[in-house]
Amino acid sequence: MKNWKRMLLSLTISAGLLTSAVPAMAAPQQPGVTVNNQAIKYSAGAPVLDEGTTLVPLKSTLQAMDIKLQNAAGDTIYAVVDGKTITLKSKLKVINGVTYAPIRVLGDATGYEVRWDAKTRTVILQSKTGDGGTQTSSVNAGRGFMWEVEANGNTVYLVGSMHIADDSFYPLRDEYEEAFAEADYLGVEIDISKAAGEDQQKLIMDLGMYQDGTTLKDHVSAETYAKLGEILKEAGLEPNALDAFKPWVAESTLSSLKAAKAGYEASAGIDLYFIQKAVERKIPVVELESYESQLSMFNDFSQELQEKNLRAALDNFEVLDQSVGLMAEMWKTGNEEQLLDLTNNFSTDAEYVKAMLIDRNIGMADKIDGYLKNGKKEEYFVVVGAAHYLGEHGILKLLEDKGYKVVRK
Known part of the structure; x- marks a missing residue:
């Protein structure tokens, strides 16, 4: 399971790739x-x-x-x-x-x-009382990760997301629903409900595909390319199905395919759950990042790092579903020690850590600082990847360094 933490990071840290269906290998069935x-x-x-x-x-x-x-x-x-x-x-x-x-x-x-x-891919309606079933209590719901920060009459709830999940994550604890019910704004990394939009899909194709006539085979080692072809063939796809795409797209596609086979999908993720509820409540959804910033980050990785990440996905492909299950259990139990261990040890590559964690955490902490300082007595419910919060470079530490008191809920 060498380097498996590098693969799993995207499940708790970056929303864009997992929800963009790149490339669209098969259209999902309607619910x-x-x-x-x-x-x-x-x-x-x-x-x-x-x-x-x-x-x-x-x-x-x-x-x-x-x-x-x-x-x-x-x-x-x-x-x-x-x-x-x-x-x-x-x-x-x-x-x-x-x-x-x-x-x-x-x-x-x-x-x-x-x-x-x-x-x-089914929406399940169950009567809470009567002949159709019994009330489902949230007492046994997943603990997850949520913190509260108050300042200047404003309140910000910070929720750690798993960007892919399944129905076993729900219902959420009452504390989540009660905090969200009072929120004036929902804050997310990016509004992933727009993933299928024309602009987002064009951006993915522009950044993720080779534009100079070369193919993936020209940019990775023969060993890496052969291994990718074997796995794609085992998945029922053509061995050259990803030739037009760069290594970072191939890596994300492999991770998404394996996670979906295990029953974990972005359509059940924590952030999309609250985006849907924000649409229903008609409250504004504010983005702490953008599709362009997230995709550009992956696209700007060095060729060496892109192949290293792809190779990690290939080498650990057979155990990814088991690893996702372990991460799901970590989220449901709200185990901070395990989350911190994942954050601290997912990679020894300085380029990767700086782009995926350090720089992005600074940007998001600054946005949250702005919410707390606006003096409008508003409540924000912020949902971003769980791995952004803990550790020396985590959002919680950055907010504490700015003088805020952060309380686990």
């Missing part, structure tokens, strides 16, 4: 929906992913939930639940003549627990 273990069969329309939010045909979904739709207009839904008329505020969208709404809004507002099963 399904179950209500109390019964799959909904849609006759008109089907669930779709729209900027990270699962939208479902409104009328047929409510009918499957045993809820009567009275009317839907603008951003307001009127429905009858257990004989009582309720009003839901939600973003509505008409697709091919069918009215769609976010599934999480419908479920949360009508008394269902809403979960995501990454392995089957």
Whole structure:
């Protein structure tokens, strides 16, 4: 398992690559929906992913939930639940003549627990009480990582994310939901719900593909290229499937393929979970970084470092799914000692550490410092990769050096 920590760092530290589908090896299937273990069969329309939010045909979904739709207009839904008329505020969208709404809004507002099963790409609605099931308590929910900083009448909650996850991460602890419910802003590394946008995809192609007529084979050793071809073939792809792309794209693609096979996907990640909820609550999402800055960082790695990272992914490919499972357990138990060990020991390469951790942490800590100083009595809920927080160069230390008191929640 030599160098496996180098591979796993991207799961807790950098959102952009894992959610950008580079290159798009296969289009993901559209999500399904179950209500109390019964799959909904849609006759008109089907669930779709729209900027990270699962939208479902409104009328047929409510009918499957045993809820009567009275009317839907603008951003307001009127429905009858257990004989009582309720009003839901939600973003509505008409697709091919069918009215769609976010599934999480419908479920949360009508008394269902809403979960995501990454392995089957299914949204699961389960009754919290009654015949459909029992209330699911967050007492046994994952501890995760969250800290609080207060200054000048402002509050910033700092949440450590795993950018890929599965349904076992949910529901989150009540402390997360309560803090987010009061937030005026959601802060993230980048808004990954826009990953499929035309501008983001063009940027990936411009930076991640060779533009001079050469291919990956011309830039890595024969041994590395042969090993990559073997693994791609075992995965059911052509051995030259990544020839047009640079080593850093190939590395990310391998990690994402293996993690997805193990059931961990960006669609269930902690940051995307809160981005979806921010869209539903209609609160601003502010970015501490940008797609361009993250992708440019990887693209600016030296050729030697890019091949070293790719080689680490190849050498550890068979054990990556096991390693992701260990990291998931670390997050759920909220084990700071293990997180600090990962952060301190993931790489001995000075170029890698400076780009991935030191420089980015300084930039994000400065942004958070600005939130705390604005004097507007606002609350920020900031979600970035967990490995950014701890250690000598971590965000928490940088904030403490600026005079702030940081409290684990």
